[in-house]
Amino acid sequence: MVNGRNVERRTILKAAGATAATLGLAATTGCGGDGGTSADGTVTIRYAWWGAEDRAERINKTIALFEKKYPKIKVKTDFQPYLDFWKKFNTQASGGNPPDVFQNAIGFLRKYDAKNVLLDLSEQVKAGNLRMDGFRAGLEKFGEIDGKLLGVPVGSNSMALVIDKPVFTRAGVKPEQGWTWDDFDAAMKKIRDKTGRAGDSGMYGVMYLYDPYLRQQGKAFFTEDGLGFTEADLKEWWTKAKKGVEEGVYADPKKVAQIKPKSAVAAELAGGEFTWDNFTVRYTSEGKSEYGLAPIPTTDGKKTGQYLGSLMLSASKRTQHPKEVAQFIDFMVHDPEVAKIMGYDRGVPATQAQFDAYKPTDPVNKAIAEYEQSLVEAGVLEPITPHPEGADICEAAFLRISEEMALGKRSVDDAVKQFFTESKTALGS
Numbered sequence: 001m002v003n004g005r006n007v008e009r010r011t012i013l014k015a016a017g018a019t020a021a022t023l024g025l026a027a028t029t030g031c032g033g034d035g036g037t038s039a040d041g042t043v044t045i046r047y048a049w050w051g052a053e054d055r056a057e058r059i060n061k062t063i064a065l066f067e068k069k070y071p072k073i074k075v076k077t078d079f080q081p082y083l084d085f086w087k088k089f090n091t092q093a094s095g096g097n098p099p100d101v102f103q104n105a106i107g108f109l110r111k112y113d114a115k116n117v118l119l120d121l122s123e124q125v126k127a128g129n130l131r132m133d134g135f136r137a138g139l140e141k142f143g144e145i146d147g148k149l150l151g152v153p154v155g156s157n158s159m160a161l162v163i164d165k166p167v168f169t170r171a172g173v174k175p176e177q178g179w180t181w182d183d184f185d186a187a188m189k190k191i192r193d194k195t196g197r198a199g200d201s202g203m204y205g206v207m208y209l210y211d212p213y214l215r216q217q218g219k220a221f222f223t224e225d226g227l228g229f230t231e232a233d234l235k236e237w238w239t240k241a242k243k244g245v246e247e248g249v250y251a252d253p254k255k256v257a258q259i260k261p262k263s264a265v266a267a268e269l270a271g272g273e274f275t276w277d278n279f280t281v282r283y284t285s286e287g288k289s290e291y292g293l294a295p296i297p298t299t300d301g302k303k304t305g306q307y308l309g310s311l312m313l314s315a316s317k318r319t320q321h322p323k324e325v326a327q328f329i330d331f332m333v334h335d336p337e338v339a340k341i342m343g344y345d346r347g348v349p350a351t352q353a354q355f356d357a358y359k360p361t362d363p364v365n366k367a368i369a370e371y372e373q374s375l376v377e378a379g380v381l382e383p384i385t386p387h388p389e390g391a392d393i394c395e396a397a398f399l400r401i402s403e404e405m406a407l408g409k410r411s412v413d414d415a416v417k418q419f420f421t422e423s424k425t426a427l428g429s
Contacts, residue, residue: 155347
């Protein structure tokens, strides 16, 4: 799934210098048309994703398993850092030559469906080539848009507050399910006063936090047709963020920018920050402290507005091998050995079979699994907010403009007006 600040950080951190040549991968650049069929009936399909070398190494191992089970299907691979991936994909799609199967996210489904790029996989489900049973927490519905199955989840994640546990302990702060935004504000001040550190890294640019915040109030970031909030709503959110920086409860944005791609929490500028739960691993690798997951604050002590997000696998409408693509997707989301290889690299496994197959032994990944399980047991999860065509452009604008505001390059009023101007253009409204 697309995720503003955190996708940017993780992409820079993990993807810098990643090339297909490093791993001897067969890149799709220069390949014309879809993978063909050889004289002996062997079919070749092209598979592309974003990520870096560590993800590529894992995925190559899963492909080796797949080709062993399906010796008549060969997989040609390509991977890029996040931004480069979509730049290349847009070029391929515009030229009528997208990969047969590729990693996708919710913000792109309507966009590429409208461009006639995505294959409706429903027929492959009916044909028995792709199973959509056995998914966790309703994730089988995640890639359904307007009655079409445009993506199949490979993993799940949800928003959480990643905390520096010793800092929260020293401040006497113990986040619990159902705590309110007032409780959160009070906690941030305690952390500032008792530890000399900002409570949070600054939440103004995290679209996937602002969405649950809006949902807690019966609104949403997106509706099926456009934005689900007003300029007044966003002004209130960003004004509060600016005030938090001025009061020292949120980290100094200039210092946060200076230490990128390292996180403000690992750099000891803040006691916590909101991000996707499966990103927790990065803090342990970056920092020296002990990190944990805390629940999202609420407006009323009950409704969190949360949902499970997910990366997905989608197929090209132009593929000459829809059956083989469907078999590939089915294998990647159901086979237990795939889960053991991938771990939580793309989130907690989407199917129960894979979830049960991979049992993390390290504290960080165990905490991720426990956190998601706690959300299911607490009954706080809801269906994801619909994402209209142009959602990806809106998210990029939200990230960029909020950072310009945080760094003092725009006033709150100007930032709000600029975001709505760009979003209306992107959404055609």
